[in-house]
Amino acid sequence: MHKNRHRYCVIMCGGIGSRFWPYSRARLPKQFIDFLGTGRTLLQMSFERISTVVPKENILVVTNRRYADLVREQLPEITENQILLEPARRNTAPCIAWAAWHIAARDPEASLIVSPSDHVITRENDFESSVCTGFEFVESHDALLTLGIEPTHPETGYGYIQVDDAIDGGICKVKTFTEKPDIELAKVFVRSGEFFWNSGIFLWSVKAIREAIRNHVPDIAAVFDSAPEGTFADHAAETEFIDRAFPGCVSISIDYAVMERASNVYVETVNFGWNDLGTWSALYDMSPKNRDSNVTQNCSVLTYNSTGNIFAIRGEKLIVVDGLKDYIVADADGVLLICPKEREQEIKRMVTDAKVKFGDKYE
């Protein structure tokens, strides 16, 4: 396939994945793990998936500085210039702004896709054609485009996007972004046909996103505009500048900073087997089950009177379980978690409790 050299990708992979603790850990978050047992990490899968559409040398990875070596190991084909190392966590808006300024210094005509690194997409061909459609749209319109996933069930763990009438094949104006709904509202959303899951995947021209950032979060734009001429085209100068200036950015998500404020926001409704792998339950739901409806990740399991569980173990281990229903059993790197799936929203608090009580090594 022809790859347009003006097309770029920004893969964001700085998160900790604490909802998958203890399997995902601060020092080895889930995007750097072979989470699905495919032999490739989630980051590697994201890189390969997008590299069918975007030239490899145009794929940037933005991550926290502590994960630099993990990125270099897992993506040996990319250069230092393609790895943007954040000196501090500032949510997605400053990260996306940096990437936009970085790309603009190389190619003012560029368009880009911004994507998390830790979701799963099962139908790669559909993904590829959706992304091409999106690129064509943002290359021909002054538009900020987000990909909206056709909902398959009334999920309460996702944000939803309400669409207006279609203006182009599968592309609509956005009417509203909504927070995670309760189950009743989620059912209404799904029935209506007007609501789509917010995937966190965006496409835009570098010109449009820089303009939107300047309009809606001028403080962040001012940080990057303060860089001396040529900074973003010179690796050493850029690193020096980012170390100094980036921590001064306000911490805010791109959704809140830009997407919910701008008027030129569009959604492309898509359907390519997306799962955000946001929770153990989401992983359970998408995974193949054995005849007792248990899911096992990388381990041998012997179960009795046990159904609906997910077992995720790092390292060689036999799990023998009796009388567990709908639990998460995760064991990695010195921590064993046993927790009902319905209590998984408490895992973040458990991580904090463990840190307070037993120290950073369990984070």
Place this chain on the structure above:
Amino acid sequence: MHKNRHRYCVIMCGGIGSRFWPYSRARLPKQFIDFLGTGRTLLQMSFERISTVVPKENILVVTNRRYADLVREQLPEITENQILLEPARRNTAPCIAWAAWHIAARDPEASLIVSPSDHVITRENDFESSVCTGFEFVESHDALLTLGIEPTHPETGYGYIQVDDAIDGGICKVKTFTEKPDIELAKVFVRSGEFFWNSGIFLWSVKAIREAIRNHVPDIAAVFDSAPEGTFADHAAETEFIDRAFPGCVSISIDYAVMERASNVYVETVNFGWNDLGTWSALYDMSPKNRDSNVTQNCSVLTYNSTGNIFAIRGEKLIVVDGLKDYIVADADGVLLICPKEREQEIKRMVTDAKVKFGDKYE
């Protein structure tokens, strides 16, 4: 305290402890583990306890050949002559017979106490005086004496001994031995005041036990009587003989082979904080609990909505648990077991299943 040089002890430590799997394993059974976190293994505690009554050089350890090095490491003060290595598992009668013949070759006037290595005794002074009383009795009577524990609750996991009227301070003739009762019968037993728990600790003179074995299991006596003169006083000759002859012994318990058949059987009723550590529940019951009634062995635990559990982990590990009530969570040497305490009698079957499905390494 004066230690009578005619007094011997036989510590039996050849069992696998499979009811404590995966914490107790075929290659490292529970008697060789610091099971209570005291810094001493159960075997070492048994040895020290009896060495206040019996000269150390008169303490014999009988075990399976595969555990020879474990015994040597844990009890460096004993000589090769004090370690009897069984070439095959034949239950307690052949093991006790061998020990009796071995001791008789050294001291025909000897008396001995036979004890498992894997129980717990919390009041050592009471133990010591009970054992001395027992020795004095078997040294002055033609008697096979067993220690009967005053029951503290209607336990269904133990055998019971019914006593006749006392004939000597705390020593009675045995009326019957009973199998493990159901809970209703156990309650009747405890209320009656006539029933005591069968501890598996025996005292007798070497003369009395040899005579009883010759009378009640002559096939076993014949095996040891077939040894050439001097065999049991010569380490090399004894080893050679045992390797050849011991596997030919019938596999039978001393209770069934002798105690339930002989007429000169007595019980000394005792009370010294005995627990046979036979099951996870027994260990749970005797262990100190935290404020949520959980018991932890060698691990850091963070619990939510969890009570009545026992957590036993080999190695450094943090356990985080939500929503478990009355479970066993045991993790050691490549196996994690999660099982309701009330299903613990199924653990032996699980070990078998694991062996069939995944091989010997998990035994």
